[in-house]
């Protein structure tokens with residue numbers, strides 16, 4: 001047996017490359033990523049996949065392949081086809097970017113592999129995450145007795161909030177068909193998905209009407225709640241958006257918060273897109289009332305420019321988050337749980353998890369907050385600039401104005417179907433690849449979106465987008 005163990009050891013020890021081999025592979029990886037960054041300013045924002053070019057052509061095999069070949073596979077198959085969200089010319093959906101120091105943070109985390117699920121296992125790692133969550137709580141105007149979790153993104157963060165709201169509101173299966181949830185047409189679809197996953201599919205969903213600025217109308221909301229109560233139904237949850245994915249518009253949080261308080265409903269705010277504008281003076285004004293919510297979602301992989309994979313949920317009353325997520329198991333008996341060292345495993349569905357705090361903490365520490373504030377303020381102004389300039393191009397109309405950093409607009413052709421024209425316009429621009437824009441449908445109209453949130457997007461990128469838009473409509477209107 002010993003000889004067999006030793007023979008296997010000889011092979012399995014190769015999983016730990018020696019210093020020189022590590023350096024060789026690392027240098028190649030660094031050189032590839034440096035090259036990526038050096039070229040990002042001129043890289044295309046969309047490249048159509050080539051037929052027959054796929055990783056399936058290189059199956060997992062017994063024998064290793066060289067780093068050069070691996071990098072080539074990544075370059076050709078992963079980093080080339082499709083969207084390029086790392087580009088400053090990426091102006092579709094909700095951009096983010098991917099700060100370099102986050103990558104270094106992930107590198108450090110993966111090397112040390114601390115177990116950040118429990119305070120007992122990695123007190124420093126858990127403290128780092130809790131310290132970041134405290135900072136964000138404070139930013140949102142939440143009290144010291146709040147708690148939260150760093151999630152993989154906004155969808156999971158919203159799910160955690162919905163489950164917490166369900167349990168805290170004592171919503172029971174036998175009553176589902178009487179329980180009413182208030183949303184709007186502009187609520188992100190992940191909330192409907194979260195309700196579904198949380199088992200709440202049978203709840204009644206009311207779509208609160210919007211005003212001309214695409215904001216939820218508080219008086220209509222109040223009327224619906226009162227009416228539903230009168231009819232023996234049980235309103236329990238209001239979901240507001242700050243701001244919406246389509247238009248970036250923020251619902252009137254103060255007024256909605258007051259209604260939630262008066263009618264004793266759980267008030268959830270989805271600020272996955274807009275939350276970090278709290279770091280700006282203007283944003284703070286627009287987001288006033290966010291502190292009235294019972295739970296809140298923000299996405300650092302949007303508003304703090306992190307690489308994908310980081311969302312945040314905050315719950316005003318720590319105990320409610322714990323009540324839905326804290327568990328004990330026999331095999332965890334060595335883990336001491338105390339009130340003061342909140343552990344992520346007791347605040348989320350995850351047990352073993354990625355130690356996400358570092359990818360957020362490192363850039364915040366190395367850059368300092370003032371860089372983030374300036375970048376976010378710049379994005380707000382760039383959206384206003386875009387709105388002002390697109391109006392100057394004959395034929396464009398604004399659908400929703402730049403409240404935060406999204407503008408929706410469309411082109412009205414002199415003849416022909418406007419929906420079809422704008423659809424072709426967006427496709428043409430995507431194919432061109434210099435800038436990437438996405439579209440949506442608002443009030444039945446095919447609408448273009450300008451979403452500015454990459455830390456790499458500056459005036460020159462917006463000017464390029466304006467030039468491309470102008471060029472395309474001019475060449476088509478001949």
Ligand SMILES: *Cc1c(COP(=O)(O)O)cnc(C)c1O
Pocket residue numbers: 094152153154155156188190241242243244245270271272273299311
């Ligand atoms: C992006 C977004 C979400 C979903 O978050 P993910 O991080 O993509 O899972 C939810 N709500 C709003 C308003 C968003 O913009």
